[in-house]
Each structure stands twice: as C-alpha cells, then as structure tokens.
Amino acid sequence: MKTIKIILGIITAFVVVFLATGLLIKETSYTTQIDINKPIEEVFETFSNSENIKKWIPEIKSFEVINETIGKTGSNYKIIIDNQGQDIEMTQRVIAYVKNEKVTLFFDAENMLKRDDYIFKEKNGITTITSNSSCQSESYLMACMFPYFKGTFQKQDQSYLNNLKTYIEERKPSIDNF
Template sequence: MKTIKIILGIITALVLAFLATGLLVKETNYTAQVSVNKPIKEVFKTFNKTENIKNWIPEVKSFEIVNNNPGKTGSIYKIVVDNQGQEIEMTEKVIAYVENQKVTLFFDAENMLKTDDYVFTEKNGITTITLNSSCQSDSYIMACMFPYFKGTFQEQDQTYLNNFKAFVEK
C-alpha cells in the first residue's frame, strides 16, 4: 500500500508540474540561423517568392494567396501542410516587410500561434538569415506542451533554413 501511495504521489507531482508549465511559460522562443553564399538581394527575392516555398519546406501541399498587398505587409496566405499524414490548414499573415532587411510572418495553425521574424544581413557577399521565432497557443494544454518541444521546433526551422540555403546555392 505504501508503494502505491508513493507512485500516486510522484504521478500527482509530475501532473502538477506539467500543468504549472502553462501558467509559468506563456510563449516559447528560439533562434535559428544560416549563412548563404549569395548576395542579399538575390537571397531576399528568392526567399519571398511564394512559388519557391515548396523547395525548402517539403511538407507544404498547397499555398494560396488570400490577399496580396502591394507592399507585402498585410498580405494573407492559406497554406496546407502534411504533418505525418494529417493535413493541417494554416493562415500566414505578413506583419512586417522591409526589402532586403526583414520579413515577419504570423502563422495561425489550429492551436499554434507562431511569429517568425527573419532578419537578413550581408557581409562580403554572404547573406545571413537569422530567424527569431515565438510560439504560443490558445489552448491551455498545448501551451503546457510547447516548452518541452522547443528543441524540436528549433531543429525543424533550422532544417528548413538549411534546405533554403541548398536551394539558393544550386
């Protein structure tokens, strides 16, 4: 009987720690970076050409323009991705666009609200793309989980940046 109480006590403590995560951590932030051996103008143009996205994010099944503003800021796109056999529909909104300097995108994908801030810099003909990302959730349980998946999110975005580098440098 004593063993059962100890096990239940440990399980209760773990559940409470998990649920406290959602109260203490409101957003999950991380950074990814890649250097591309091309000038900034070419890299920025290729990065922002919507028909190219499938070349570095292979999970994208479709990319549809909902609203395309002339200055890009405020443009809205509908994206369908294949997540391990399950189709997820998300909305992407361009919230900042400064040519050859930065692009900030906001994604609403069911229970995940994500902001990706891409900063472009050039030194000696080599362009560095730095991604500052922030994830939140409108679901409490998902908000509890995100901090534990920070490494996975970062690894996935780093893979996408590496794929982009390979695509641009071919």
C-alpha cells in the same frame, strides 16, 4: 501500500509540474540562423517569392494567396501542410516586410500561433538569415506542452533554413538576377 503512495505522489508531482508549465510559460521562443553564400538581393528575392516555398519546406502541399497588398505587409495566405499524413490548414499574414532587411510572418495553425521574424544581413557576399521565432497556443493543454517541444520546433525551423540554403546555392541564377 507504501509503494503505491510513493508512485501516486510522483505521478501527482509530474502532473502538477506539467500543468504549472502552462501557467508560468506563456510563450516559447527560440532562434535559428544560416549563412548563405549568395548576395542579399538574391537570397531575399528567393525567400520572398511564394512560388519557391515548396522547394525548401517540403511539407507544404498548397500555398494560396488570400489577398496580396502592395509592399507585401498585410498580405494573407492559406497554406496546407502534410503533417505525417494529416492535412493541417494554416493562415499566414505578413506583419512586416522591408526589402533586403526583414520579413515578419504570423501563422495561425489549429491551436498554434507562431511568429517568425527573419532578419537578413550581408557581409562579404555571404547573407546571414537570423530567425527569431515564438509560439503560443490558444489551448491551455497545448500551452503546457510547447516548452517541452522547443528543441523540436527549433530543429524543424533550422532544417527549413538548411533546405533554403541548399536550394539557393545549388540553383542556377536566372536571367532576372542579372
């Protein structure tokens, strides 16, 4: 009987800690970064061109323009992602767009609200992209889980930046880039 009480006490402690996580941590934030051996103009143009996104984020099944504004800020897109055989629909809104400097995107994807702030800098022909990301949830139980998946989110976003680097560095420059 004493063993059962100890086990129930341990389980209760884990449940309380898990549920307290959602009350104490409202947002999960992390940073990723990549250096690309190309000029900032080429990197930014490739990154910003919605036709290229499937080439560096392989899970994207479709990318549809809802509305696109002059200057890109305020533009909205509908994205469908294949998540291990299950389609997830999300919307993407461009919050900020400063050519060759910054792109801030906001995603709403079924209980996950995510903000990615991409900063572009160039030094000696090498472009550095730094992404500051934050995730929140509309669901309390999901909010309890997000802090425990921070490493997974960061690893996934880093793999997308690695894919972008490979795509940009390996592709042949188009005539438009000259």
